[in-house]
Amino acid sequence: MNAPQRDITLRFLAEPQDVNFGGKVHGGAVMKWIDLAAYACAAGWSGRYCVTAYAGGIRFVAPIHVGSLVEVEAKVIYTGNSSIHIALEVNACDPKSLNRRLTTHCIVIMVAVDQNGQSERVPQWQPQTEADKKQHESAVKLMEMRKQIGEEMQIFVD
Template sequence: MAGKEREITLRFLAEPADVNFGGKVHGGAVMKWIDLAAYACAAGWSGKYCITVYAGGIRFVKPIQVGNIVEIRAKVIYTGRSSMHLGIDVRAGDPKYSERHLTTHCIVIMVAVDDEGKPTEVPEWMPESEHDIKLRDSAIRLMEMRKKIGAEMEAHVTT
């Protein structure tokens, strides 16, 4: 049911196939997991197929060990007409203990699309708590900053 599930948490074990040359989980694997959680959250909120249009501000705070339990929490923090801004936190820890530490966090923007791949409207999310208002306001400020960064990045695009 669209507009009901604002948050989702994926949980699984980091596997040996996820390892990098340094013996920790590869950052690319973490980015894939982030995208999967973002899709699940956005599809749950919108009730529609969604595509990733932006992933940014990715901060790798602490490495994930192979064998750790990994929890990826995605939460809607702002909605536009067809877009959903999601806050993503990745936490991990030894599965024998309940403690999970923050390893990665970022913002992902997903857009709901129709059967022809055209953007389609999503239910509006309205913050209720003071914390949610801060998250929404931060998403709006980041949106304005991305516009400036996008204009600056044009110098790096080759035609």
């Protein structure tokens, strides 16, 4: 069996149909690209079909222009029993200069499921480097914060 793949980078050109009314790539298009990369990363890690359980902390740092070369980098930073926490970064540049700049970053949690939609176990990821350990610790802190936010958000749910 092949070893699980921890990270993946999707690369493509931003197309005219991705533009919003302001002439830049629509935030919804960027979120779709993030979801696609998160799925590819989670499926590569788990060897299973995965669904999005959470997307948060999305920060749109800089706009993306039509014709830009876009890179969506996804990397496993934590695993639960069936969940895979993935850090994502979106970078863009003019393909003629290749001077990349950060445009968006966030965290997505994917869950491995079977054909009936029931969660399935995933391989556990263990941090190796100091950077891995910091990202793992950050993922644990973010889980605690999401729990608090979820409790606060209950006021908006009927």
